[in-house]
Amino acid sequence: MNFDVSQIGKMLILFGGIIVFVGILLLSFGKIPFLGKLPGDIIIQKKNFTFYFPIVTSILLSLLISLLLYLFKK
Numbered sequence: 001m002n003f004d005v006s007q008i009g010k011m012l013i014l015f016g017g018i019i020v021f022v023g024i025l026l027l028s029f030g031k032i033p034f035l036g037k038l039p040g041d042i043i044i045q046k047k048n049f050t051f052y053f054p055i056v057t058s059i060l061l062s063l064l065i066s067l068l069l070y071l072f073k074k
Contacts, residue, residue, distance in 0.1 A: 040056035 038054070038056045038060070042051070042053040042055060044051040
């Protein structure tokens with residue numbers, strides 16, 4: 001495979017931007033009030049045990065990310 005130096009640079013900038021975006025998203029995750037508390041998310045709390053499975057939140061985030069990637073691809 002022959003890569004141009006400019007192609008490698010563009011890929012590194014893209015991956016860096018994605019990493020920064022994910023980092024900002026993780027830092028602000030607790031500040032978004034509805035994220036992770038949607039109807040359909042599974043929370044089971046027992047005496048010494050808590051099971052949390054955000055199924056609806058995961059589906060909505062997956063749809064949003066898919067839509068964004070579709071729009072950027074065009």
